[in-house]
Amino acid sequence: MHLSLYRRFRPDSFEKMVRQEHIVRILKNQIEGNAIGHAYLFTGPRGTGKTTIARIFARAVNCEHPKDGSPCGQCPTCRALQEGSLDISEIDAASNNGVAEMRDLREKVQYPPVTGKYKVYIIDEVHMLTDAAFNALLKTLEEPPAHAIFILATTEPQKIPATILSRCMRLDFKLIPEEDLEKHLKSILDEIGKPYEEEAVAAIARAGAGSDRDMLSIAEACIVYADTLTYDAVCAVLGAADFHETAKLVSAMLTFDLETAIGCVERILSEGKSVGVLMKDILQLLSRITVAKTCNNAEKLLSLPKELYAEIKSIADRADGRAVLRATEILIKTESELRYVSSPRISLETAILRAAHPESDADSEALIVRINHLEEELKKGVTAASAAPMSEVRHAETPPAGEPPEDDFSFPEEEPIFEEAYFSDEPAPRSRKKAEAPAPQPAFQPAPPAAEVQQGEMSAEVAFGKFMRTLRKTPKSGVLFTMCSDLLATYEGETLVLTTESDTIFTALRRDDHRKAMEEIFSGMGVTAFEVRKKGAKPAMKSAIEELKNNFGDYPIEFK
Numbered sequence: 152m153h154l155s156l157y158r159r160f161r162p163d164s165f166e167k168m169v170r171q172e173h174i175v176r177i178l179k180n181q182i183e184g185n186a187i188g189h190a191y192l193f194t195g196p197r198g199t200g201k202t203t204i205a206r207i208f209a210r211a212v213n214c215e216h217p218k219d220g221s222p223c224g225q226c227p228t229c230r231a232l233q234e235g236s237l238d239i240s241e242i243d244a245a246s247n248n249g250v251a252e253m254r255d256l257r258e259k260v261q262y263p264p265v266t267g268k269y270k271v272y273i274i275d276e277v278h279m280l281t282d283a284a285f286n287a288l289l290k291t292l293e294e295p296p297a298h299a300i301f302i303l304a305t306t307e308p309q310k311i312p313a314t315i316l317s318r319c320m321r322l323d324f325k326l327i328p329e330e331d332l333e334k335h336l337k338s339i340l341d342e343i344g345k346p347y348e349e350e351a352v353a354a355i356a357r358a359g360a361g362s363d364r365d366m367l368s369i370a371e372a373c374i375v376y377a378d379t380l381t382y383d384a385v386c387a388v389l390g391a392a393d394f395h396e397t398a399k400l401v402s403a404m405l406t407f408d409l410e411t412a413i414g415c416v417e418r419i420l421s422e423g424k425s426v427g428v429l430m431k432d433i434l435q436l437l438s439r440i441t442v443a444k445t446c447n448n449a450e451k452l453l454s455l456p457k458e459l460y461a462e463i464k465s466i467a468d469r470a471d472g473r474a475v476l477r478a479t480e481i482l483i484k485t486e487s488e489l490r491y492v493s494s495p496r497i498s499l500e501t502a503i504l505r506a507a508h509p510e511s512d513a514d515s516e517a518l519i520v521r522i523n524h525l526e527e528e529l530k531k532g533v534t535a536a537s538a539a540p541m542s543e544v545r546h547a548e549t550p551p552a553g554e555p556p557e558d559d560f561s562f563p564e565e566e567p568i569f570e571e572a573y574f575s576d577e578p579a580p581r582s583r584k585k586a587e588a589p590a591p592q593p594a595f596q597p598a599p600p601a602a603e604v605q606q607g608e609m610s611a612e613v614a615f616g617k618f619m620r621t622l623r624k625t626p627k628s629g630v631l632f633t634m635c636s637d638l639l640a641t642y643e644g645e646t647l648v649l650t651t652e653s654d655t656i657f658t659a660l661r662r663d664d665h666r667k668a669m670e671e672i673f674s675g676m677g678v679t680a681f682e683v684r685k686k687g688a689k690p691a692m693k694s695a696i697e698e699l700k701n702n703f704g705d706y707p708i709e710f711k
């Protein structure tokens with residue numbers, strides 16, 4: 152009979168558990184001190200050992216001579232329990248969520264155990280019980296017979312009624328660190344005599360994302376691939392596109408191409424990868440890029456398949472070292488906060504936004520990254536025409552005929568803007584061609600006093616707040632939400648003007664799909680005219696030099 156790796160190597164004693172030592176210690180102490188509780192709640196992510204520990208505990212409390220808290224495996228009770236016994240019942244609440252099962256349990260629990268001292272009920276996925284079933288269970292928990300132990304296991308403790316929680320001893324299982332997963336997988340591979348590449352094991356452990364069960368089922372799929380467990384086989388199973396897509400994301404982030412970076416995030420997450428795993432992948436790639444950038448023997452140190460190393464090396468060569476460091480710092484900070492935020496995806500996107508977008512930060516590290524980037528652009532001889540367009544686009548207008556496809560962000564119908572506009576704090580004027588358009592541009596008329604316009608209306612701040620709340624609830628709007636968080640809202644006449652300091656966000660918000668999504672929400676709110684505007688003027692060549700001068704006038708930089 153074929154047994155899955157997970158079942159075949161399921162620990163049968165506390166000593167064999169992968170981590171969760173904080174829980175093992177408590178349970179062992181209770182067994183040795185004969186201070187066993189009647190109800191436990193095991194909570195934590197899937198595949199971290201909740202049911203496994205519950206089973207070991209159920210046998211340990213019944214064992215006649217427990218060894219260091221673990222079941223001895225030798226005594227008659229241990230043997231009887233190994234065969235399967237009425238004394239240990241596992242109930243899967245996901246498939247038995249009815250009140251009938253809980254009433255049945257309530258009745259049967261009254262009968263004394265057959266072989267050992269205790270009857271143990273393990274109720275898995277307990278959060279799936281219906282309210283009526285919880286009530287029935289509660290009655291049992293309120294007056295448990297002396298021989299009964301309940302272990303409730305769940306990934307979602309917040310769904311358990313407080314009345315149940317208050318009667319349980321709660322033990323929180325933790326995600327298993329990658330190095331422990333690696334160690335566990337290696338010990339299994341050694342035991343079954345399967346040769347492996349280090350990198351393959353590392354990749355599988357990473358893909359397990361803290362879950363032993365997930366890791367072993369991935370390993371299982373990879374093992375049958377070839378005689379030796381190779382990194383290539385793992386890539387083939389996990390999808391090799393994986394690495395390349397992450398590499399594309401990181402490369403875009405490091406070269407400040409926000410649009411591509413966020414697009415990659417969208418694609419990767421839509422393929423089912425979790426935010427946490429993507430975050431880990433990005434961080435690992437960043438650390439490899441750092442090695443490739445700084446170490447002479449990087450190829451040997453990283454010991455990656457040739458083509459992967461080549462890809463990493465080429466990103467490293469193109470990226471600014473400080474930008475790599477800064478991105479790493481931002482992402483590490485975000486990763487540590489990830490488990491406490493309600494929307495990890497928005498946190499990830501904001502982190503990428505910041506990393507890909509040093510303009511949004513005023514700290515000196517960001518300024519240096521920005522300077523390097525600007526110098527790089529200057530070297531390339533970027534012209535004003537190819538840089539981010541200067542003039543605003545009125546989102547309420549119908550797009551002009553012959554508008555380029557939505558992925559093309561250049562607006563050829565607009566001419567380059569000239570210097571006089573560059574150094575003004577005022578919004579940049581439209582290009583001459585636009586200015587000749589028949590419709591007057593209210594943005595450039597003197598704004599009427601605010602009170603006059605806003606009488607009986609929402610203030611800009613309130614309107615924008617309402618917009619953001621609606622946007623947050625809109626499905627698949629994470630990217631847009633992140634970008635809009637940066638906007639400053641004011642009224643000019645009846646037009647709600649949204650200002651950004653970022654070229655990237657300004658350009659991205661002009662995109663058809665983003666514009667339509669915003670339009671829809673605004674018109675639902677009764678806001679008929681809005682406009683996204685770039686703050687001040689910031690063309691490439693001239694302002695780049697200006698900016699360098701402004702920010703680093705005291706530094707010995709030669710401006711050419």
Ligand SMILES: [Zn+2]
Binds near residue numbers: 213217222224225228
């Ligand atoms: Zn025993």
